Amino acid sequence: MHVPEIADLVAMLKVINNPDAGASLMRHLTGPRINLGPRDIAALGRFARSRSESLSADSRSIVKNIVAGNPQSAEADDQFIGSVIDALDEIEKCEKSKFSSVGYERLTSFASDLRRLRSRASAPITDLIVDIERYLNLETEVMLRDGGTHGRRHLDRFMDEAAKFARSGGTLTAFLQWLDVASEEEGGLKAGTPDVDASVVQILTIHMAKGAEWDVVAVPGLAEGTFPGANSSDPDNWITNERHIPFSLRGDKDILPVFSWNAATTNAAAKKAIDAFADQCVDFKMREEIRLGYVAITRARTHLFCSTSFWRDGAKPVAPSVLYEKVQEVASAVGTVISAPIAPASTDRNPAKDIEITAQWPRDPLGDRRADFDRTIALVESAAPINLEGNFDDGLRDFADDARAIIAEFNEYKAGAHSVALPPRLSTSTLIALHENPAELARTIRRPMPRAMDEYSHRGTAFHIWIENHFNAKTLFDDEDFDLLTPFEEDQKLEDLKAKWLASSWAQLQPHAVEVPFETVIAGILVRGRIDAVYKTDAGFEVVDWKTGSKVLGESSAVQLAVYRLAWAKLQRISVDQVTAAFHYVPTNTTDRRANLLSEGQLIDLLSVK
Structure with missing residues (x-):
């Protein structure tokens, strides 16, 4: 989440969701899109404070944070300038003379954009992210930065996580809280897997580089305490650090150190056993670091460059690590040692330690290209x-x-309008959705989301297979052959459904055909489906669709019967008037024969809607 495009997305989500997210707002106000200067930021802060004072809101907002038991839930500045987001809604009421003309224009424009985005806060999380992505022109930015092949990988990875969270029923507030926890506890979400790209220099962690190879690989920082790391304060010791799972419960326990009291009978002996185990954990972690170094070094096909430095962040010199020494030994025999400078004395001090680092703010994002x-x-x-x-x-x-x-x-x-073309192949369930709510179907087609099958849908599949076996008619099923729009009611068990169907009049009749797959073209679109059962009647045929719920379906669902009737008529080369259609609700033993089903012409009109 520290990748710039993801940080921008998350900051904007916080601004939309929480009027107190002043720190997130500052990222956008000082960023390249708005690029507000210090004078305008100060003027906006004064306007927000004056507005808060007039509403007597300052003290109440601070008290509310304290009463909530989490006064540090927002950054310190947010408690005082957090209302700046609400102040933006009333930016037209402020004194324009306090702002620069360009700054005021940018703020009013941003306030309008923010109101538009906030109006969509109730939309699915993924839709809101798409709107923010387009508003910030993030796709263009990453494509220019990384190229068309890999530019979107972080955005797509973030969208995948948001989609998974949304499918679990999570809200925007819960999603942002989850992201904060992931950032604090795990250093953010796992980045998208990189692809090897010979046209750029790729900077990766060693873990991210696993499994890939490059012609030239550079491994810097092979200094003692840096790589391999020497963090002895956190040696994955489950005895002294509750964050770690006891080794005996881990899947890789066979290669991990084993703790033993060694028959200790005194506190001193117990402490000695604990200290010995801690030393084993430190040694094991060092071996893991060496293995990680092996992974890094073996990523190179032809050329490997390794480096270290005597001066790092501290004042004292740092010796090369054991990894560097091993690489230097091999390079001296079969490779090239580019530079082997003399190590400084232990009393020498870092010459860069006292150099004062300065920078200009606000920073011009264009720099020399301005x-x-x-x-x-x-x-x-x-x-x-x-x-x-x-x-x-x-x-x-x-x-x-x-x-x-x-x-x-x-x-x-x-x-806010999008023309969405129908796919060239549709299921009957999609036709029902088209008849019921074309706009919602358009949104689904524009941004399809996988639909999880719950236990009731799986039970519906099992019921259809049982019907097939009952009539001894073996066919092959696809998931899309089953109607997932009408899942089981929770009180209906599979055995209950079997018993109720066997007690119905349909169980006594011999079907003409069972589980009939079909493909038919309507208005130039291929419609696929599967008819549950077909029975012969005096007038011709009747197609029946078994429903495992007791709720009577609406008129839109009757589109399914209209398609089944038309498909069977075409398969038999008979008039559609010789075919009737019905739903049979198994739990209530009710057969619903629909009249006035859509004709072929009406189905063509339905599919021809623009």
């Missing part, structure tokens, strides 16, 4: 407008087409 950027902007602003509806020569035609496409996409985004 002059070229301003020159380009001036050139664009001074250019005469071009009518995109006119005719262009070959040199400008592609640019005009791109400009029209960008403007159209932006207008569509602002309008």
Whole structure:
């Protein structure tokens, strides 16, 4: 979550969800998009404080944090300027003279954008993330930074985590709390797996590099205490650190140190046994670090570069680690030692220790490119407008087409409308969703999400297979053949359903066909499905769909029967008028024969809706 694009996403989610997330707001106010200067930030802070004072809200907000038992739940500044987010909603009421003209314009624009994003806070977490991603132009940024092949890997990984959390029923507030815990306890979420890219220099942890190889690999920092690390204060000792699982309960217990009291009968003997085990844990961790070094070194196909430095963060010199010494030994025999400087004396002190590091704030994100950027902007602003509806020569035609496409996409985004094409292949369940709520189906198609099957849906699958076996008709099933839109009611068990179906009149009849798969084309779209059972009647045939719930389905569900009726008529090359259709609700032993089912023409009209 420390990757810039993910940090921006999380900060904006916090701003949308929590009006007290002042620290997260500052990331955006001082970032490259708004780039607010110190004067405007100070003016906004004064306006927020004056607004809070007028509402007598300052003391109450602090007391509320203390009463909640967690006064450090927000950063210290948030308790005093947290209302700055709410103040943005009323930025038009402040004194414009307190701000620079450009700063005030940026703040009013941001306030409008923030209101629009906050209005979508009740949407699914993944949809809100997509809106923020588009607002911040993150996809463009990462594509320019990392290229089209790998640019989105962190965004996609974050979206996967958000989708999994949303499927479990988690809210936006719970999601942000989970991210905070992950950041504090685990250093953030696991980054997306990198791909080997010969066109860039990739900077990776050793764990992330496992399983991959590069022509040239550089392993810096092979200094004593750095790599291998010498953190003896946290040696994975489960006796002294409750964060670690007892070794005997771990899957790799066979290679871990074994603790023994060694028949200790005194406190001194017990302490000696505990200290000995601690030493074993330190030795084991060192061996693990050496193994990790082996992983790093073996990532290189042809060239390996290893380095160390005598001066690091401290004042005293640091000796090379055992890993570096081993690499230097091998390089002296079969490779090249580029530099082997003389080690400083133990009394020498770090020459960089007293160097004062300075930086300019606010930082210009463009740096040395600012002059070229301003020159380009001036050139664009001074250019005469071009009518995109006119005719262009070959040199400008592609640019005009791109400009029209960008403007159209932006207008569509602002309008909040998206034209979503139906897939070339649909299931009957999708047709039901189309009839019931086309807008919701469009959202589902635009951003499909996997749907987990609960125990009731699995039981429904088992019931259909039991029906098949009952009639001794063996067929092959796909998951999409089963209607997952009508899961089981919780009080219906599989054996109860079997008994109730056997007691129905349908059990006494011999079906003409069972579990009939079909594919039929309607309005140029391939519709697939599976008919549960077909019975012969005096007038022709009747198709039946077994329902394992007792709730009577609405008119939209009758689309399923209309498709089944049409498909069977086409399979038998008979008129659709010779086929009737029904739902049979197994728990209540009720057969629902629908009249006025959609005709083929009406189904074509349904699929032709734009």
